[in-house]
Amino acid sequence: MSDPEADGPDAIDAEVVEEPTSAVAPAPGSPALPEPDYTDAGVPTFDYVRDQIEKRYTTSAGATELAGLGTENDLASLDKKLEDRDQAARDKLAEIRRSMGKE
Template sequence: MGDDPTDPQPDPGFDDAGVPTFESVRERIEQRFGTSIGAHELDSETPEGRSLEKQFEDRQRAAADRLEQIRASMRKDEH
């Protein structure tokens, strides 16, 4: 084996048994997390993304209003 350049070099992200190292797994998770955050930020800057956020907020507000109506009607029924 020695210094033959045709010998495959071990991947530094894996141990001798082929198991990923903690460091390589952590780096991959951090990279995916960063990509996810960036994609979310880009999505929220598009007209479509803003429209979806507004729809979500409107639905949340409507749900909260409806829940309050139900609670108010239940309080009336108790008296």
């Protein structure tokens, strides 16, 4: 093998380490356990399919709620809230200016 210093200052002396094999292997002669959500034939169970559908539905419902769709937060009410907030900010600024004697 070559001298590491001869390869350049950025060369790193290292060795390749093999990944260990899985320690959780079924014992020889014992049958492999089927996945809990599938039958022995590889068909998903009814409970598994129902859980997947419910999961997708709740994800969709949550995304819709977060987006503000399907709630009372329609565009008109959001515009009204924004206008009310801006008016409150203008009123507060005017109050501060009056208290400082600027008006």
